[in-house]
Amino acid sequence: MNSVSESFKNNPLHFKHIIPLDFNTTLTLPDSHTWPLSLDPIGSLTHVQHEALPVIDLTNPEAITLIRQACEKWGAFQVTNHDIPVKLLNEIEFQTKRLFALPLNQKLLAVRSPEDCTGYGLPRMSTFFSKFIWSEGFTVMGSPVDHACQLWPHDHVNFCNVLVEYQKELETLTEKILGLMFKSLGLTQEDVKWFKPNNGSKPPQAVLQLNSYPVCPDPSRAMGLAPHTDSSLLTLIYQNNTSGLQVYRDSLGWVPVKPVTAAVVVMVGDLMHIACNGRFKCALHRALVNKTHIRISIAHFYGPPRDVEISPCLKLVDPDHPILYRPVTWKEYLDAKAIHFNNALELIRDKNNSGCTHLL
Ligand SMILES: O=C(O)CCC(=O)C(=O)O
Numbered sequence: 353m354n355s356v357s358e359s360f361k362n363n364p365l366h367f368k369h370i371i372p373l374d375f376n377t378t379l380t381l382p383d384s385h386t387w388p389l390s391l392d393p394i395g396s397l398t399h400v401q402h403e404a405l406p407v408i409d410l411t412n413p414e415a416i417t418l419i420r421q422a423c424e425k426w427g428a429f430q431v432t433n434h435d436i437p438v439k440l441l442n443e444i445e446f447q448t449k450r451l452f453a454l455p456l457n458q459k460l461l462a463v464r465s466p467e468d469c470t471g472y473g474l475p476r477m478s479t480f481f482s483k484f485i486w487s488e489g490f491t492v493m494g495s496p497v498d499h500a501c502q503l504w505p506h507d508h509v510n511f512c513n514v515l516v517e518y519q520k521e522l523e524t525l526t527e528k529i530l531g532l533m534f535k536s537l538g539l540t541q542e543d544v545k546w547f548k549p550n551n552g553s554k555p556p557q558a559v560l561q562l563n564s565y566p567v568c569p570d571p572s573r574a575m576g577l578a579p580h581t582d583s584s585l586l587t588l589i590y591q592n593n594t595s596g597l598q599v600y601r602d603s604l605g606w607v608p609v610k611p612v613t614a615a616v617v618v619m620v621g622d623l624m625h626i627a628c629n630g631r632f633k634c635a636l637h638r639a640l641v642n643k644t645h646i647r648i649s650i651a652h653f654y655g656p657p658r659d660v661e662i663s664p665c666l667k668l669v670d671p672d673h674p675i676l677y678r679p680v681t682w683k684e685y686l687d688a689k690a691i692h693f694n695n696a697l698e699l700i701r702d703k704n705n706s707g708c709t710h711l712l
Pocket residue numbers: 561563577582589591597637638639648649651
């Protein structure tokens with residue numbers, strides 16, 4: 353069993369945190385989905401417009417430097433010229449819309465079970481808030497075929513083919529970007545032995561999450577996806593042409609991630625933040641909703657192979673940068689996140705760290 357399935361099995365959810373509202377028949381925002389400002393940990397639904405997340409052309413000779421700067425400052429950026437065929441991006445967008453356009457009772461044929469991580473349902477964060485989020489999701493690990501057959505017993509082949517092709521392309525792109533990130537920090541294959549793109553004996557683990565944010569009768573009081581960081585090493589998000597995703601920058605506030613045609617959004621996850629001893633931020637992000645357009649996003653979460661311990665790379669530890677975190681596997685980290693949500697990172701802070709580099 354892989355790390356994600358194992359962690360979900362250990363931390364089952366109640367069905368009330370899995371089954372979404374029937375958004376198609378809900379014409380006013382119910383109290384259950386109305387977010388008081390006090391529930392928003394970062395204070396407000398407003399955002400700044402004068403700053404923008406960097407958009408990096410991967411064919412730019414300066415790409416490595418730009419990636420390092422974006423990761424240090426934002427923990428996120430967008431990439432263009434990434435070699436994912438536009439046709440595939442259009443196809444995954446089409447299949448995602450097709451899935452979420454089904455009536456609720458049909459989507460519920462593929463509902464996630466309480467101890468499982470794949471299938472249709474609310475994003476897992478729902479359990480941490482007293483109010484419900486205005487979104488629905490479909491989670492895939494490995495083959496999508498079982499759940500796809502439940503949704504479309506006779507018509508699932510195209511959906512599955514597109515998802516499998518997309519998973520393959522995204523894994524390759526993630527490994528390319530991770531490689532550039534390590535290189536940008538002066539790290540070699542020897543420094544990050546656990547990272548073995550394409551030829552490792554233990555495969556990396558990945559999760560594909562299709563998200564839909566239906567039109568909302570009162571977007572100013574609703575939350576699509578509450579502020580969070582991702583537990584992955586790296587997350588790549590493809591969003592349709594509808595804004596809503598925002599990244600938090602200290603001292604600035606929430607900055608919208610403007611949709612750029614055919615671009616892919618890159619989010620540094622918690623594990624990458626740990627691996628580079630805090631040099632790269634892990635981006636706090638959220639998604640808001642709107643009154644007129646369905647927003648969809650496809651997030652690909654990439655994590656290390658099972659049982660691999662991620663720890664701060666010693667090359668990035670020195671008297672000015674004392675070691676920040678203790679080693680952790682993805683499974684241990686997901687377990688911590690399932691209980692402590694956004695406080696999980698604090699829990700794996702290196703307790704012995706009093707500013708000395710005791711491991712050196
Ligand atoms: O909808 C988005 O753009 C963000 C999705 C996301 O952050 C997630 O699935 O973790």
